[in-house]
Amino acid sequence: MTKTLSILLLTLLLASCATTPKAPSLTITAADFKALPGWGQDNLASFTQAFNRSCTRIQKLNPAQPFSSIEQAGNNAQWQAICSQFESVKADDPAALKRFFETHFKPYQIANNGDSKGLFTGYFEASLNGSRTPKAPYLIPLHQRPYDLIMVQLGDFRPELKGQRIAGRVINGKLTPYETREQITTNQWPHSDSVLLWVDDPVDAFFTQIQGSGVVEMDDGTEVRIGYAGHNGHTYYAIGRELIKMGVLTKETVSMQSIRQWLEQNPDQAAAIMNTNQSYIFFREISGAGPIGAEGIALTAQRSLAVDPSWLPYGLPLWVDIEPVTESDQPIRRLMIAQDTGGAIRGPVRGDVFWGHGDQAAMKAGKMNSEGRYWALFPVGGHNPGQSKMNLHYSAYHQL
Known part of the structure; x- marks a missing residue:
């Protein structure tokens, strides 16, 4: 009996171990441009x-500091030297550009536990119709960042928490959770009057929250660009999962377009479904060449890539090899750069391609759900032994 029980317990333990997925772990393998x-x-x-x-x-960073916890990334001084030399390369000379990157960088394949393939999605700069005053049909508020919102990057306090963030407000000396999307959209919070702009479509407003930026065609004929100003600290949840659970969409049919269509055709259920994503984004007016990414600079269509900054640093060039978005497309094989992130972008091999603004960008972003891989370009001679322990400690945290 005792022997039988021991065998049973061992079997259950092995089964449990077999079904437990591996925690993410960054794997870097040297490669060649060829x-x-x-x-x-x-x-x-x-x-x-x-x-x-x-x-x-x-160029504004401390030259003595490491560029990343990844040892192959070197230090800021090396990157600053590369940036200075790049200024003399002519943008209209493809051969010179190719030669520059081959001379100053070495590619390394990025993998997760040795698996180089990951999910690549797309996002775009949304289009909306709006007004500065609430009047029909502009009755949906886009809120600006409230004065009492406290956003915390946990990595500023503990290096092992880099990439994690929370938000809330201080009450009686304690940071407490901020209101959810549902509470904010139903005016169950103290800042219902903190409205940046009013728009005419709740579904457009929702997708602008997901994209993090947009261009608003105002009722007076002007155009206003809005960008990310903060978030309520709640975890992002993809509502496509909820629609799959309900059986109205499948993994094969879910896309931004199919989700939008369902929400528009089911207005009585739309709010409840959108509120399953408790995350809420606050906006500000911005000016310049494009929406501002998490790196703090304007994004470039089809060149800017959103990544998980707890694994890869902003400003890192990445050569991508991604499956076609549609059957009629070609694979996406080009040089991109890590300049943004997003609530759903998690893991060493996970990317979100910024497609730009307009109908074509919206179509590509909405349909993109592709498998792909990428190679990081690190400076030649960028190995910095002083970073090795930091990188090992960092990887260990993600395996907890």
Whole structure:
């Protein structure tokens, strides 16, 4: 009896271990430019703008500090030298651009526990119709950041918590959770009057929250660009999952377009479904060449990539090899750069392609749900032994 019980317990333990998924762990493998699918076929001229924008931020960093916890990334001084030299490269000389990256960088394949494949989705700059005053049909508020919202990057307090964040308000000396999306959209919070703009469609407002930016065509004929100003600290939840649970969509049919169609066709249930995502984004008016990414610079269509910053640093060039968005498309093989993040972007191999603004961008972003992989470009000679322990400690945290 005792032996039988022991065998049973051992069997249950092994079964439990077998079904437990591995925690994410960054794997980096040195490669060669010849191994990058499509390298040499990408017109790097349109990449120069995106790279220069990241360089503007990089040049302001402390030269002595490491660029990342990844040892191959080197230090800020190395990146600053590369950025300075890049200024002399002509953007209209494809051969010179290709030669520059081959000279100053070495590719490394990024993987998660040795698996180089991951999910790549898309996002875009949304289009809305709005007004500065509430009047029909502009009755849906887009809120600006409230004065009492406290956003905390936990990595500022403990390095092992890098990439994690919370938000709330201080009550009696304690940081308490902020209101959920449902509470905010139903005016169950103290800042219902903190409205930036009023728009005419709750579904448009919801998807603008997901995209994090938008262009609003105002009722007076002007155009206002809005961007991310803060979030309520609640975890992002993809409502497509909820619609799959309900049986109205499947994993094969779920997309931004199919979700939008269902919400528009079921207005009596739309609010409840949208509120299953408790995350809420606050906006501000912005000016300039495009929406502002998490790196703090304007994004570049089809060159800016949202990544998980707890694994990869902003400003890192990444060569991507992604499956076609639709059957009629070609694989996406081009040089992109980590300049943004998002609530659903989690893991070492996870990307979100910024497609830009307009109907075509919305279509591509909505349909994109592709498998892909990428290679990071780190400076030649960027190995910094002083970062090795930091990287090991960092990986260990993600395995808890």
